[in-house]
Amino acid sequence: MEELSPERARARLLDAVQNEQAGRLDEAEQILKTLLEIDPSQVRCLCLMGRVQRRLQKYAEAARYLNAAQAMAPTAPPVSYELARLATDQGDLKAAIGYLQYLTQLKPMVGDNWFDLGYVLEMEGRWGRAIDAFRRAIQLGDSNNEETFTHLGSVLAQDGQEAAARENYQKALELNPEHASAMYGLGMVITAFGEFEEASQWFRRAARRDPNLVEVYQQLAAVRRFESVDDPDIVLMTELLAAPERDDLSREKLHFALGKTFDDCGEHDRAFEHISAANRLKRDRKGGFDIERHRDLVGRIITTFDQEFFAGFGPRGSQSKQPVFIVGMPRSGTSLIEQILASHPRVNGAGELRFIEQASRTRVALYPDLVSTLDAPALEAAAEDYLKKLRERGGNIRHITDKYPANFLHIGFIRLLFPKAKIIHCRRNAVDTCLSIYFQDFATANLYANRLEDIGSYYQCYQRLMGHWMEQGSELLLTVDYEALTADLEGQVRTMVEWLELEWDPACLDYTSNRRAVSTLSRWQVRQPVYQSSVERWRRYEKHLGVLLELFPNQD
Incomplete structure (x- = not known):
């Protein structure tokens, strides 16, 4: 050798x-x-x-x-x-x-190490720890400072800290005015504050700097309503999609964007074709949804949280009435209801918080099966930890809303932590809800959202579980139907305000003027007056929805 x-x-x-x-x-x-x-x-x-x-x-x-x-x-x-x-x-x-x-x-003194840790924590969705890691990298003079500020802006935005996110994106652009991802991120944060024209300008600057950043076109599609298929943005997106070198992820994003724009223009067949293509690509990339596993989870929740279970706990958790939980399926009106309530001077909206879901996982070895092992001190500590995080976002005010829709899975745990807290359940027509979900490109792991059959089955599980919670006692749970809200806005809002034991304030009806940050997919819609065109929207797509109409046959 x-x-x-x-x-x-x-x-x-x-x-x-x-x-x-x-x-x-x-x-x-x-x-x-x-x-x-x-x-x-x-x-x-x-x-x-x-x-x-x-x-x-x-x-x-x-x-x-x-x-x-x-x-x-x-x-x-x-x-x-x-x-x-x-x-x-x-x-x-x-x-x-x-x-x-x-x-x-x-x-510990190498900034790049903290950046790398923050990057993977960001991928894992552990926003709080990612924020700490990126800030540590910046303190140590990380050599990727503009990248670090950009990623810090991203995780701050994901964590609901939009103002701080905006500052960090701006710092990244001070270091590199041509940083396309920072332009895009700044545009995203600006949309949360309802400044859609300025956001569009940042999106277009990002597109000019990096034509392959196709997420930009998805956001341009989201922040306005399109009138004609000849719109220059639609023409450009169609050309970008046709490029032979386009990778699958970019094609997926462009299909979602074109689906939305063609829906605006009333071209429903073309819209559905694009949305279906987008969902196929996303399902191939993310994997399918295990509906049987989810059914099993729902069954175990129902078995665990019964009347006998709650009777055995006695006084527990926190007696605070400050949190108001807004739950339901995605696209059922949760963002609209939070925007309306947060326009009341004695209510702040904290957005979609995952603290309840996280606490159920970290404080219970096997959830929900072993939740009964939590003793009174553990429940009190969990409740106080949640309140601390809630107040960091909502301040010291009468009520703070938490509108994470999937908390409908955790109503039993919420009742353990906050037995006096009120819960608003947003309900919308099943087929309309499922169709609207299918049209959305969720950033989080909603794996059920990419196939109509899975969405319908998930909705049935949701119906089953909400029926169970109502059977356990509905005195602290108010159901608001989306269709009733659009038909009689003031009447439904007055009912919610009275139920929360608040004095009436007309600002609740002027919710479109509220400049609070809204980071959900409904950030554009909640700035618009209530419209009834979304009621029975499914009829425009009826010929494509056979699987949903079989699951939910009574639509007339």
């Missing part, structure tokens, strides 16, 4: 590094194989070979080389970094976070 002098070995390793950096992965692989045959204990070679194998998507081989490197040098930072990259590429974000946390412990 050929022997190399140390100088020659270093030169060959440098060749491998340069080939890997230039994307010549096969050449790098061959050089590294030769070096490792001569000396299989070279940690740098093993680590670089792991990176090359990962980039070649040979994940098992990558793991073999990196595990060998880790066994020889368990505290070597490059090994932990490459293991984190491998775990990320394989979708094992928890493992990646573990490696990166270890890396920040090994090298």
Whole structure:
């Protein structure tokens, strides 16, 4: 076997590094194989070979080389970094976070390490911890500052801190005025405050800077109503979609955007064709929905939270009436109702908070089956922790709304934490709701949303569970029908205000003037007057909705 002098070995390793950096992965692989045959204990070679194998998507081989490197040098930072990259590429974000946390412990003063940790925490949806990591990176003078400010803006926006997000996007643009992602993010935050014209300008600037950032066109489609299929934006999006080099994710985003624009124009067949294509692509990318697993969860919730269960707990949690929970299916009117109530001077809207869902997972070993193991001190601590987070967003005011729709799954847990809190249930026609969900590109993992049959089955589970909660006692649960709200806005709003034991205030009817931040997919609609065109919208798409009409046959 050929022997190399140390100088020659270093030169060959440098060749491998340069080939890997230039994307010549096969050449790098061959050089590294030769070096490792001569000396299989070279940690740098093993680590670089792991990176090359990962980039070649040979994940098992990558793991073999990196595990060998880790066994020889368990505290070597490059090994932990490459293991984190491998775990990320394989979708094992928890493992990646573990490696990166270890890396920040090994090298706590390296800003890049904190940026990498924040990036994976952002991917995992752990906004609070991602915010802390990105801020730590900035404090340490992270070399990717404009990227760090952009990512910090993104997680702050996801966490409902829109004003802080806006500041960070602006800081990123001060460092690099041509940063397309920062322009896009700033536009997104500005839409939350209802400043749609300014947001559109930022979206168009981002598109000029990076024509491949097709998410821009999705947002341009979302912030206005289209009148003609000859609109220049529709023409441009159609041309972009037809480009042969377009990747599947970009095509997915453009299909969602065109579906919305053609729906605006009354071209319902073309709209449905685009939306169906978008959902097929997204389902292929994200995976299908396990409806049987969800049915099992709903069944276990119903079995756990019965009358006997609540009777056995006695006094519990917090007696605060400050939280008001707005629940229901997505697209059922939750954003509209929060916008209306938040226009009252004694109510603030906190938006979609996942704190209840998170608490159910972190404080209960197996939810819902072992929820009965929570004792009074644990429930009180969980309630106080929630109130602290709620008040950080809503301040010290009579009521703060939490409008995370999927909290309908957690009404039993809410009643444990806040037995006196009131819950508003938004209900809308089943087929209209399901169709509206199908038209949306949800950022979160609503896997059921990409197939009509799954959406309908999920809606049936929701109906079953809401029926159960009503049977457990409805004195603190008010159901508001979307159709009734659009037909008699003032009457329904007065009912809600009175039910919350508030004095009437006409500002509730002037909700379109409320400049509070709204970050949900309904951010444009809640700035518009109530309209009845969304009632029985399904009839325009009736010929495409056979599966839904079989699940919900009584529509006339």
